[in-house]
Amino acid sequence: MPTLNVDFGYFFEIGNLSFPQMLLRLFLDGGWIPVLLVLAKGCWMLWVQWRQNKFDRTITTCVLAIDVPRQNEQTAKAAEQIFSTITGAYSGLDSFEKYWLGKCQPIFSFEIVSVNGYVQFLVHVWTKFRDLVESAVYAQYPDAEIVEIADYTGSVPSRYPDPEWDVFGSEFVLKKPSHLPLRTYPQFEHTSAEFPFKDPISALLEVMGSLRNGEQLWVQFLIRPNDNKWRDKGIKEIEKMLGRKPSAKKSILDDALWLPKGVVKEIGSVMSSSNSEKGDKKDDPLKMLAMSPGERGVVEAAQMKMTKIGFDSKIRVVYAARRDIFSKKHFVSVKGTFMQYASLNLNELKPFGKVTPRGDYFYQRWSEQGKKVKLLSRYRGRSMGAGAPPYVLNIEELATMYHFPMLDQKTPLLKKTAAKRAEPPSSLPTVGEVQSDFFKPIKKAAKEEENGRTGTMPGNLPLA
Template sequence: MGFAIPGVGEEKERQQQWGVGSHVMRNIVSEILSLDFRQFIEGTIGNLLGISRGTFLAAVFLGFLGALATRIPNLPLFIFAWVVGTMPIWILPAAVAGGWKAWVWYVQSNFLSKREPLLLEVKIPRELVKSPRGMEQALAQWWIYSGETTYFHRKWLGQVRPIFSLEIASFGGDVHFYIWTWKNYRKVVESSVYAQYPEVELVEVEDYASKYRFDPSKEMVYATDYRYEPRNDAYPIKTYVEFELDKDPKEEYKVDPLAQIVERMSVLAPDEQIWLQIVITMDMEVRRKPGGWFWETEQRFKGLAMAEVDKIRKEQAEVKGPEEDWKRFSRVQMHRVNEQIRVIERNMSKHPYHVGLRGVWISSPEHFGPQGWNNMRWIWTPVGNPQYLNQLRPRRWHTPFDYPYQDVWDLRWNLHAERFFDCYRRRAHFYAPYTLPDNLMSTEVIATLWHPIPTAIASPGVQRIPAKKAQPPPNLPK
C-alpha cells in the first residue's frame, strides 16, 4: 500500500508540465486524434506556428490541385468545362444570394452614412460616491428596439438599431471619459445619465479619433480586440457585484476594478496615448430551441444561460466511477458550482447587449516595446476570472503577430493599423464594412467596464470639475 507525501514530486511534475516539448506534443496529438480539424487549424496551425487559417487552407487547396494535375491531363481546361457545363444549375441561386447580400450591405451602409454622430465628454465632479449600479440603470434605458420594427425596414430600407459607444482615452496621461451616439439619441443619453449622476456634466466635443492621422514614420501602434474566454457568453466576468460595490461601502473601503485601468492610463509619457472603446447595441438574437420543432425559437442569451445551468447541475449529479459513489447518497455544497449558477442566473436577469471591445496604444518609437503592448493586451485583467467564469482576452489586429515571417517590412502591421483606426472612427463592429465577432454582455457587465469613477479613485490623470452647478429654486416668481 503506497502513500503520498504532500509536496514531494510536485516540482518534477511541474517541470514536465511546463517543458518545451511534452505538453505541446500532447496537445497536437490530441487535436489530430480527436479529428477536430477546426481546433487543429486554430490551435496548432494558427497559435503555435503563426500561420493564418486562410493561408493554410489556400496551401491545402493548391496542394490538392497539384495532386489532381498529375492524375487529370489538361486540368485547367477540364475545370473550365465543368464550371461552364454546370452553370445552368448554380448560376441563378448564386446570383440571387449574392445580389441580396450586396443589397443589404448597401442599404445598411447608406442608412449609417446618414446618421449624425455625436461625442459627449463626461465631466466627473470631485465628489461622486454612486456605485456602478447607476450606470447599469442608464444602460437599461439605452436598450432600444427602434428602426427594425418590420422586415421592410430591416432589409429594404436598411435601418438598424441604435449604436452607442463608451470610451476611455488617455492623451499623455490626461484621462477622459466619452459617450458616442447618434444626434437624435442625445436626449436619451443625457436624461438617463443625469437621472443617475446629476453631478456630472455632458459636453459635446470634437471627435478625437476622427482628427487623428496615423503616421508610421513617426509613431508606432499596437491595436487589439478583446473577447470572452475560455467559456461562452453565458459566463460573465467579475462584475461590480463581486467587488461588493452594490452594497455602497464607504469610500475608503471601495475596491473599484477601473482603478487599476485608469491609473495605468494616467502614467503615460507625453508622447503616448491609449484608447479603449466599448461598442454596444441591443440584443434580440434568437436561436432554434434545442430539442424542439424547427420553427420553435428562444432568445439566444437566455437559452445559453439556462443550458449552462442545467449542464453544471447534471455534471454534479453524474457518477463517473467507483471513486464518485459518494454522490449517490451525499450532496456536498461546492463553492465553484454555487458561484457559477448564482452568477449566471443573475446575469440572465439583465438586459443583454451585443458588445465589441477594442483598444489601441499609440507611442513614439522610443517608448514602444514589449512592456507597453503587454500592458495593453491584459489591461482588463482586474475583471477577469478564467477559473470560474470568463476573462477578456486579446484577439485580432496586431495580437496574432508572433513570428518574423508573418510580416515582412511591417507591411501587414501598418495595414492592420490603418484598418483599425478606420473601424474605430466609424464605431463599426456589427455592420458593413466591418462585421466582427462580438460577445453578449448584460448591463451589469458593461457598467463594470465603464462608469463614472467615484471619489475613491484618485488618479492624477482624471481632471475633475470643481463642484456641481447650482440650480435656481423652482418656486421663484416669474
C-alpha cells in the first residue's frame, strides 16, 4: 500500500534563519508568484482607470431643470416609463472599447435639489443623451418645461473645515441582496381614501421645502444601464430558497464530452435505482406549498422584481449650510423618508457607514473632514464607482423614489408651471424674467427651439 511521507526539514531550516533571511528565502522559493499576480492585477486596474479617465474627459454633460404642470395627475407609473425609455442608452461594448478606448455605460443622475427651500427636479446627463431624456419626459408629460441650467454644486465650498460652511451626508445602500425588492408605489395605493395614491415622495418634498436661507439639501439618484446579468444571481438565490439545484452552465469541454458523460450518467442511474433510499436527496417539487406565507411572499416579490428592467444604482444625499444654522436633523429626516420604502422581510435602505463623516469618537474625527471633501467631490462628479458599492434597482423602485409631484402636493416652494403651454402668436413680444444664480437657465429647451417658441422659465426658479 503506498504511503505518503512529509519532510519537515525544509521548514526547520527556514525556522533557524533570521526574519529578513526567512522572508527572502520564501520569496525566492516561490513567494514571488503571488506577489507578481497582485502587482499584475494592480497594474491592470490602473491601466483601465487611466483609459476610462481619458475617455471621461471627452464627455460633455448638461443639467436639465424639469417642471410639470400644476394640474399634473400622472402617478409614478409615468416615471417608470421614463426610466424604461432611458434603457435605450445601453450599448454592448467589446474588449477593445472597454480596455483600450476606456468606454463605459452612460450614467444618468436624477436629482431633487432644495436651495433656501426652493425645490427643483433636475437631471444630469451626457449631452448626446439629452434628446433621449427630453423625449422620454415629454412622452409622459407633454406640457412639461425643460431648460438647461448651470451646475448648482459650485455654490458651496470644496474644502473642509470651512469657517463659514459645514456639510454632512452619506450614500445609501441596500441592506440585503439586490434581488430582494423595496416597497414600491403599488403598495402605497388605498382605493377607499379620498386620494387613492398616498405619494411617498411628499414627505421628502416637505423636508426639502422647510429649509431656510443659507441651507441646501441635495438628493441624487445615479443610474447606469446594464446587461441584466444581475437576474442570474437572483434566480440562483430563489432556486436555493425553493430547494432546487441551480442549473450548471455548459462549457466547451462539456460539449466535447457529452457522449461519455451521458453513458456514465445512465450507468450510475441504473446502479443506484435498486438502492434509491440510500441515494442523494432529490429536489422536493412541493416545497413551495410547504412554505409559510411570509417565505412564499419573499419568493414571489423577488421574482416580480426580476421581471422588470434593472439599473446599477446609487443614492447619495448631501446637506450643506452656513455654520450658524447648520443642523443634521434635515439629513435624519431624509433618512426617515427612505424608511417608507422598507419591507422588513424583503429589503430596505441604510446609510453606508464607511463614507459617512461621523465625529462621535476621537478616531472618527481623524477622517471626518476628509470624508466630507470626498462626499462632496463624488456628488459633483456624479461618481458611480467611488464610495459605496452600486446595487440594482428596477424601474418600479426608481419611479417610486423619483417622480414628479401630483395635483395634491402642497409643498409651498415647489412651484409648478402655472398652466398648460400653448402655441403663442408669432408676433407676440416676450419679456425676460429676473432670476437668481441658482437654477439659472443658460439655454432654451430643445423642444421650444425646434418649434420656434420663446416659452417661459420653470415656475419654481427662485427670484432674486
